[in-house]
Amino acid sequence: MLQIIRIEWLKVKSYRTFWILLLLAVAIIPAANYIGAEINSEIRDKAKDLIPLSTYDFPLIWQTMASVNSYMTALFGFPLLILVTNEFTYKTHRQNVIDGWERREFVLAKLFWWLALGVLALLISMLFAVILGLAYGTHAFSLEDSRYMFYYFLQVEVSLAIALLIAMLVRRAGLAIVLYLAYTMMIEQVLVVTIKRYVGEVGGLLPLQAGDELLPFPIVGKLMSSANRFDDGVYLLMLLVYIALMIFLVFRRMLKTDY
Template sequence: MKSLLKIEWIKVSRNRIFWFMLVIYVVALVLAFLGLQSMLENANQQIKDSGLDALPLLPTNIYLFPHVWHNLSFVARFFKIFLAVVMIILVTNEYAYNTMRQSLMNGLSRLELIKLKVLDVIILSAVSTVILLVFGFITGVSYSSDYSMWDMLRKLNYVGAYFLMLVGFLSFAMMLAFLVKKPAFTIMILLVYSYILELIPAFKYSDSFGEYLPLRSMNLLIEAPNTPVFDMLNISSASNVIPTSHIIVTLIYIGVFWSISYLVIRKRDL
């Protein structure tokens, strides 16, 4: 495992586009976390100024324990597309620079090539999750005046769900990159599928198979926090328990994505 990590680090450390995109992702995520409360307060002020008393005000105590974990996880999920682009770059660069072929010549097996990319998926997901954990802990301690250890830990399961969702989404992006090979086409397919192709059946058949489609089942790991605004807009909000069915379905999809990626590598002439 250490040798595989060394090999992958040598390739990644020299990839300027990877680091550029990763920095953009981290900065965008942190700025979103920092500006979230201010944005909600400004929105509330606009609601008050408009005189629309029927509109409920947005919650502004988003950094309090235990709700901070759910709130930040829900916001962070909208930035996962940036991390998927990073993952696509890592895979498609292997084709662009023939590094997979060189790795095979140096003695790596095709299974080990897939393991390297799976490691990338897990590490990128872990980095994002750690950022969420650190920011959530700092803001939770800063804004919560009276809390117990139980309050601090009570909704931490949403952070675990966020990690699982990221692993699933990045695994999907990895599979597409192995299938398509070209970065621009892969990103375009990912965007079209994520925001058009899957959304239509996901909502049309939401009471049946729609919620078990790949990306929909992952997103349902972290539903919207319970607020009057989401209720008014008929947006499904979360219960206190993450659905076990969606955890299982996401794990199955992850296994499928990894298996397809391996089959592509095993059958394709690199």
């Protein structure tokens, strides 16, 4: 596995497009939350009596950042889409096999990036949660409610799994990006609204929506009724099922189709 990781590193270390896309995905997390913290601070200064709690104070900040960041999970899918589709565009996946790789090892190499990008999103989010919590909050550091960061991590991994599956199925960068954007930004939302309207809360069990159900904004989440939603454990289970299913489909696609 270490040899696979080393080869993957050699592929991307001078790949400018990958690093630009990754930098944008990483930079948006502190930027968006810094703006949110500034706005929250200004509002509280003007209405302390009406808003006794700061959403950027411990322990609420874990949920706040996870909720805000959940709107930007798709950004981490673009570097993965580019990496995978380039393998097929430039036929490097064939060269890997010629060099002695098994198809399974090719998939494992892409799963390394799938996991690495998710871990990176989690670490950046947790780091800036601590920084902003200490800078804008009045409470001492606390890991209470940090489970929301785990929920966010799973949502990122589901989004990345969707990107990986689309890249494996389509194999062309332009079309893969369009399909990924269409699904994450529009198609699933239309399905969620339609299914919730005509079927019920089962619409909340779709891949990305299941993560959103676990990550309501703190104040909004307290105002919303829990009568029309499933238990958190159901959404958590669905995220894990989607991840397992999409990884299975990625392996099946690579192992059962011609190059």
